Amino acid sequence: MRHITHYMGIFLVVLGLAACDQKKDDPQAQHHDQSASQSQHQNISLLDGKLTFSLPQGMSDQTGKLGTESNNMHVYANNNGQQAVIVIIGDETALTLPQLSQKLQDQQRNRDPQLQVVADKSITLGHTPGQQLDSVVSTNNHSNWSTVVLAKLNNQLVTLQISLPADNQSQSQSIASEIVQSIVIH
Numbered sequence: 001m002r003h004i005t006h007y008m009g010i011f012l013v014v015l016g017l018a019a020c021d022q023k024k025d026d027p028q029a030q031h032h033d034q035s036a037s038q039s040q041h042q043n044i045s046l047l048d049g050k051l052t053f054s055l056p057q058g059m060s061d062q063t064g065k066l067g068t069e070s071n072n073m074h075v076y077a078n079n080n081g082q083q084a085v086i087v088i089i090g091d092e093t094a095l096t097l098p099q100l101s102q103k104l105q106d107q108q109r110n111r112d113p114q115l116q117v118v119a120d121k122s123i124t125l126g127h128t129p130g131q132q133l134d135s136v137v138s139t140n141n142h143s144n145w146s147t148v149v150l151a152k153l154n155n156q157l158v159t160l161q162i163s164l165p166a167d168n169q170s171q172s173q174s175i176a177s178e179i180v181q182s183i184v185i186h
Contacts, residue, residue, distance in 0.1 A: 145172035
């Protein structure tokens with residue numbers, strides 16, 4: 001659990017960096033990019049193909065900048081860092097996924113008393129059970145949509161953290177949902 005806390009700290013740094021970059025893109029260019037990217041996804045395969053998922057176009061591998069494969073953390077983000085997906089392959093744990101989700105909520109609430117939990121539910125990732133925690137996290141007067149997916153692969157905890165701007169919550173929720181629906185653990 002200590003490693004999850006460490007990685008959550010890194011996740012909050014990414015959120016903070018995204019919050020600091022309050023740059024608003026050109027709405028017309030953004031609309032054009034959204035319609036073009038909805039049909040294009042890039043497929044990601046980790047752990048020798050045991051974990052696969054798709055990312056929206058525009059996100060690229062930032063692992064060398066914010067994480068390393070040697071510490072089992074992979075980071076994908078768009079150019080301005082406002083959209084990020086962090087994948088953490090953790091240690092073995094005996095805790096259940098709902099217990100881990102509750103611990104995560106408690107940790108987030110300690111950092112952000114205004115945390116809004118939208119959903120905490122069981123999901124299936126291929127044939128593997130998972131837990132999905134959706135919330136709105138506030139950092140530096142800026143809100144981000146956060147979806148955290150927890151699963152176990154050979155008793156190791158696999159965590160996917162999806163962070164998107166909450167300006168348009170329904171759009172962020174939709175993007176996060178597409179990513180979650182594409183996750184398969186083999």
